[in-house]
Amino acid sequence: MHHAASETPRFSPGVESRATRWALGAGVVAAGATVVIMGGGRMPLGGGESVGSIAALLAAIAAGPAFAVSFVLERRHGYLAWRDGLPWAKRASDLVALSAAMMMLSALVVVAVGELFQLGFRGLTIDPLGAGALAAAAVGVMTYVASASGARLTSTGVASLATLVLFIGTLASMVSASEGDWWRFHFSQLGNEPGYAGYQFNLSLITTGAVITALANFVAHDLEVGLRARIATGPRRARLFAWLLAVIGLCLMIAGFVPDAVAFPVHVGAASGMVLVFGVLVTCLLTMVPGISRDVAVFSVLVVVGIVGAVALWVPVDYYNLTGSEFIIAGLLFAWLMVFVRATRAYADAATHATPAAEVVLSVTTPVGQ
DSSP: OOTTTTOOOOOOOOHHHHHHHHHHHHHHHHHHHHHHHTTTEEEHHHHSSHHHHHHHHHHHHHHHHHHHHHHHHHHHTTTTTGGGGOOHHHHHHHHHHHEEEEEEHHHHHHHHHHHHHHHSSTEEEEEEEHHHHHHHHHHHHHHHHHHHHHHTTHHHHHHHHHHHHHHHHHHHHHHSSOTTTTTTTHHHHTTTTTSSSHHHHHHHHHHHHHHHHHHHHHHHHHHHHHHTTTTTTHHHEEEEEEHHHHHHHHHHHHHHSSSSSTEEEEEEHHHHHHHHHHHHHHHHHHOTTTTHHHHHHHHHHHHHHHHHHHHHHHHHTSOOOHHHHHHHHHHHHHHHHHHHHHHHHHHEEEEEEHHHHOOOOOSSSSTTTT
């Protein structure tokens, strides 16, 4: 028996206690590690060799396991029981992708905060004890968030994670790019950057793509719950959406693994394929999901029109360059993703609440890979 999309873990003392213990333990270890790493010297808050960079690394190391452990423990308690129908390899790869995304997000947030404070306190350097306290606070906060997020994972949370990783990762690459005029070419130019900026941008694409492949099954489950209450072919249609969303994620991963400077046709093909598959997904949403919200349908059409318009303003209008077009398209795609994911949850909840038992029995799940 698989519960509907509205299945969300309640705020429980156990979940909060576990998150707090993780945060306190990680904070203490981070403080000691920071003092040892600094070795008696002083460091600025932000920059290459800084308190912020040390705290970011430690936050990533702590956040990943905290997220994974909380997720696995809640799954053993029966949360997201529908995932038992997925192949073991898919469940494992999803957990790795989501944990890696939480690690990356934690590091990016801590680095960003360190850089901002460094701009506010120009010339300030911190001694090891002060740095240890700051690192403990930063690592503790991010570890708490990771643990709590792992225990309460939902489709909306997964979509938000993907969006944040891509947005913050790209922004960080933009401000750290060695070539200030990268925007005269295209966003993929960031992936061609030597050193940290290039790796960070490509890793953001890869991680975001992996998270979207994990999101595919969450969305498919929500759609299956809603479709089963309306038509007999619900599982098959839901499975189609799972594959389409997974293909979008795979295209994004390919674009990250293969920068355009390495293999231009492959990179451009993956990026273009992602947009084309999105068009197919919207078409399927409008024609194969009876009862979907009219507002969602209208918004989906407007997003497609907006993408076409964004391309037209680049070629043939020549209002802006390719970077401008990519910026608008990416914004529209991820805005649509958030609306789409929330709409599928609402679609499933509406179907579930319409049944006397307030739950839908699913004999077949919709895993990608089966």
